[in-house]
Amino acid sequence: MAREVQITFDAADPGALAAFWADTLGYEVQGPPGDFESWDQALEAMGVPPENRNDASAVIDPAGSGPRLFFQRVPEGKQAKNRVHLDVRTAPGLTGDERMAALEAEADRLVGRGASRLARHEPAPPLNAGHLVLADPEGNEFCLD
Structure with missing residues (x-):
């Protein structure tokens, strides 16, 4: 079940x-x-x-x-890197420059809402389509995928 x-x-x-x-x-x-x-x-x-x-x-x-x-x-702040994180599916079906542009646009919007940019991972086909790593306003890492 x-x-x-x-x-x-x-x-x-x-x-x-x-x-x-x-x-x-x-x-x-x-x-x-x-x-x-x-x-x-x-x-x-x-x-x-x-x-x-x-x-x-x-x-x-x-x-x-x-x-x-x-x-x-909780009384304590974030202590270390997340062991589990969310992947926010921002650009499903998109590839290459079009995909990265969509991810960047959403990253810019979320930074305006309090997120922080941490890293950009360029596409490396066939296994990596490219993604961005951000942190929410309290430092929890997540990916725009």
């Missing part, structure tokens, strides 16, 4: 990191439960104090096919 997967990120600012990844993936921030109009209303009703209302956030695929991403506040 296949299992549903959630990808969890440790974060200093779960709300901001969730907003970055929602924009990056075309996801949306998961709405509040029940009939609440906002998360602040829901958390107030649950008795969550204001200082803990950014302890967690989540984003979901509006089409319902991609995994949920969950962001949880």
Whole structure:
């Protein structure tokens, strides 16, 4: 039986990191439960104090096919290179200069949203089509592929 997967990120600012990844993936921030109009209303009703209302956030695929991403506040910052990372499929089906131009355009957009550029790997056919390595606003590495 296949299992549903959630990808969890440790974060200093779960709300901001969730907003970055929602924009990056075309996801949306998961709405509040029940009939609440906002998360602040829901958390107030649950008795969550204001200082803990950014302890967690989540984003979901509006089409319902991609995994949920969950962001949880932790006290420590990122310590080392990720052992697992996301590949954001930005240029499927494109090759060569056209592919790298599409990757560069998306990298420029994401840098404007707080990402950092880390590396560019040129195409080396037949096994490497070329990709860019970036880091999200909290330093988590990911690839534009």
